[in-house]
Amino acid sequence: MSKKSMKKILVTGSVGQIGSELTMVLREKYGNDNVVACGRKTKPSYTLYNSGPFEFLDITDKDAVGKVIKKYDIDTIYNMAAILSAVGEEKPLVCWNVNINGLYNILELAREYELTRVFVPSSIAVFGPETPRINTPQETVLKPKTMYGVTKVAGEILGDYYFKRFGLDVRGVRYPGIISSETPPGGGTTDYAVEIFYEAIKNNKYTCFVKKDTTLPMMYMPDCIKGTIDLMNVDISKLRHHCDFNMASMSFSAEELSAEIKKHVTGFKCEFVPDFRQAIADSWPQSIDDSAARKEWGWNPSYNLSSMTEDMLEKLSNRHEKGNL
Ligand code: SER
Numbered sequence: 001m002s003k004k005s006m007k008k009i010l011v012t013g014s015v016g017q018i019g020s021e022l023t024m025v026l027r028e029k030y031g032n033d034n035v036v037a038c039g040r041k042t043k044p045s046y047t048l049y050n051s052g053p054f055e056f057l058d059i060t061d062k063d064a065v066g067k068v069i070k071k072y073d074i075d076t077i078y079n080m081a082a083i084l085s086a087v088g089e090e091k092p093l094v095c096w097n098v099n100i101n102g103l104y105n106i107l108e109l110a111r112e113y114e115l116t117r118v119f120v121p122s123s124i125a126v127f128g129p130e131t132p133r134i135n136t137p138q139e140t141v142l143k144p145k146t147m148y149g150v151t152k153v154a155g156e157i158l159g160d161y162y163f164k165r166f167g168l169d170v171r172g173v174r175y176p177g178i179i180s181s182e183t184p185p186g187g188g189t190t191d192y193a194v195e196i197f198y199e200a201i202k203n204n205k206y207t208c209f210v211k212k213d214t215t216l217p218m219m220y221m222p223d224c225i226k227g228t229i230d231l232m233n234v235d236i237s238k239l240r241h242h243c244d245f246n247m248a249s250m251s252f253s254a255e256e257l258s259a260e261i262k263k264h265v266t267g268f269k270c271e272f273v274p275d276f277r278q279a280i281a282d283s284w285p286q287s288i289d290d291s292a293a294r295k296e297w298g299w300n301p302s303y304n305l306s307s308m309t310e311d312m313l314e315k316l317s318n319r320h321e322k323g324n325l
Pocket of ligand 1: 084085086122123124125148175176177178187188189190191
């Protein structure tokens, strides 16, 4: 294989909710040694740590990131490191530092080292109360009311700027809430849609931190990973957008999710006691128009509320039986 066609991938935030599963799929696809996982300080799982290279790395430390890029001859970065919306409201400065200064380091290093491609995730948090909430268009008002949203809007624009100004191939999607059975999310507003499954299996009850009629766009992890890798592999000539693709899959209210779980978990009880995250959820869309992603790179999710719920409950029940939940 010529050097240009060989992939050497760096995944930042690889210990996080998406990063941990994405890294393993990339290792499977491109070879364990070709995917370098890194995380700031959380201990990686045994599998993540032992299946390929792992480095402790803080993306706000540009020199340290540069050394890792050099050491492994990296040509592609998936920058999954981020502070999410709820923690971002508690620690706005940390959120700015990681999501903006960290991203800036990644893009600058990608330009300096002439990397082939960079993935920069965005979020439904780029939208705000002035945005149409139903079937939110691709091109629309971006006036978020959270620090996380502010950093994600800036990240999209910065990525597009690096593409236009320096020809760096930067790509990204606006993830909805991601539901997954391996690594729980940390510090987001959509976390209830994951916690509810863990609590249903472990305790048969859950206290949800948003109101029952709170409806948000969500996606199951296998679709999230497939979409992410598909976007990264599509021929660039097909893309009109770069860092800001709307990406949707399913939308449901917290009550609909609880009702779906009740179909499988006898006696499951869910209460709704909203906290500060309600205001964040209320500022985000209920459903998303992702026709640009479908048209430009063939995005087409497989899971809906019922198939996702069935799969989540099966996976978590298996883990629970093994004492691993
Ligand atoms: N899941 C994220 C959050 O809730 C949204 O991108 O912060």
